[in-house]
Amino acid sequence: MTWVLDLHNVSVRRGEKNILDDVSWQIAEGERWVVLGRNGAGKTTLLQIASARMHPTTGTVTILGSQLGRVDVFELRPRIGLASAALAERIPPSEIVSDVVLTAAYAVTGRWREAYEELDQARADDLLAAFGVAHLAQRRFGTLSEGERKRVQIARALMTDPELLLLDEPAAGLDLGGREELVGALAELAAYPQSPVLVLVTHHVEEIPPGFTHVMLMRDGGIHIAGPVEDVLTDAHLSAAFGLDLEVTRTGDRWSARAAQRATRSGGHSG
Numbered sequence: 001m002t003w004v005l006d007l008h009n010v011s012v013r014r015g016e017k018n019i020l021d022d023v024s025w026q027i028a029e030g031e032r033w034v035v036l037g038r039n040g041a042g043k044t045t046l047l048q049i050a051s052a053r054m055h056p057t058t059g060t061v062t063i064l065g066s067q068l069g070r071v072d073v074f075e076l077r078p079r080i081g082l083a084s085a086a087l088a089e090r091i092p093p094s095e096i097v098s099d100v101v102l103t104a105a106y107a108v109t110g111r112w113r114e115a116y117e118e119l120d121q122a123r124a125d126d127l128l129a130a131f132g133v134a135h136l137a138q139r140r141f142g143t144l145s146e147g148e149r150k151r152v153q154i155a156r157a158l159m160t161d162p163e164l165l166l167l168d169e170p171a172a173g174l175d176l177g178g179r180e181e182l183v184g185a186l187a188e189l190a191a192y193p194q195s196p197v198l199v200l201v202t203h204h205v206e207e208i209p210p211g212f213t214h215v216m217l218m219r220d221g222g223i224h225i226a227g228p229v230e231d232v233l234t235d236a237h238l239s240a241a242f243g244l245d246l247e248v249t250r251t252g253d254r255w256s257a258r259a260a261q262r263a264t265r266s267g268g269h270s271g
C-alpha cells in the first residue's frame with residue numbers, strides 16, 4: 001500500500017529530551033485525521049515533520065512517496081499545504097488579502113514582481129469565495145479579524161492544490177460563532193472526495209469537524225492511541241491522554257468533553 005504519510009520509529013531529540021518519541025504512523029488516501037493532546041505533547045513538532053519542515057533525529061519519514069533526506073524538500077513542500085500560527089506571523093500585515101493567497105503559488109510571502117498567471121488569480125479568488133472571505137480580497141491582512149485571518153490562511157494553504165493539508169489549531173482564538181463557521185467549512189472540505197488528505201491539530205474535541213475519520217491522541221511525545229474516531233474517543237483513552245478524568249459525549253456528528261462528574265453522596269436526607 002502507498003501511504004500519503006508514513007512515519008517509521010520517528011524521534012526528535014532536543015537537549016536531553018525526545019520531544020517526539022518513537023512515533024510510527026501511517027495515513028492512507030482519503031483519510032481525515034485529528035491530532036489531539038495536551039500542551040507540549042508534541043503535536044506541532046509532528047506537523048513540522050509531516051510538512052517536511054523538520055528532519056527527525058532518528059527514524060524514517062516518507063511523505064507522498066518521497067523519503068525525507070532523499071528528496072529536494074523545496075520540490076516536496078508545494079505538495080503539502082500548511083496553516084499554522086508560526087506561518088501566519090510571517091505574513092506582512094500590509095499585504096493585500098488576495099496576494100496572501102496568490103503568493104502561495106510561489107511559496108513566498110510578500111508579493112514582489114512575480115508573474116502571476118490569470119489562472120492563479122482565478123484560483124485565489126475561488127478559494128477566498130469558498131471560505132466566505134471573497135469580500136475581503138482587497139483588504140490588508142493586518143486589518144482582518146482573527147477568524148477572517150484563519151480562513152484566509154486555509155485558502156492560502158490550498159492554493160497549490162496540495163495532496164496533503166495540515167492545519168495546526170485553525171480554531172484557536174476564534175469566538176463561538178467563528179469556531180462553528182470554521183468547523184462547518186472544514187466539514188465541507190472533508191466531504192469532497194477530491195480534497196487533500198487532511199490533518200487537523202487541536203486541543204478540543206468540540207472542534208472535530210463532521211466527516212473526519214481518524215484520531216490520534218498524543219501524550220509525552222508519543223502516540224497514546226490512534227485509529228478510527230469512534231474507537232479512540234472514549235472516556236478512558238481521552239482521560240489517559242489528558243491526565244484527568246474526562247467524560248466524552250457524542251451528539252449527532254459532534255463531540256464534546258468535560259471533567260467527569262464525581263459520584264455525589266446519595267441516600268442522605270438534607271436537614
Ligand SMILES: Nc1ncnc2c1ncn2[C@@H]1O[C@H](COP(=O)(O)OP(=O)(O)OP(=O)(O)O)[C@@H](O)[C@H]1O
Binds near residue numbers: 015
Ligand atoms: N527547540 C526546542 N528545544 C527544546 N524543547 C523544545 C523545542 N521545540 C519544542 N520543544 C519542546 O517539545 C515539546 C513539544 O512541543 P510542541 O510544540 O510540539 O507541543 P504541542 O503539542 O504542539 O504543544 P501546544 O499544544 O502547547 O502547542 C514541548 O515540551 C516543547 O517545550
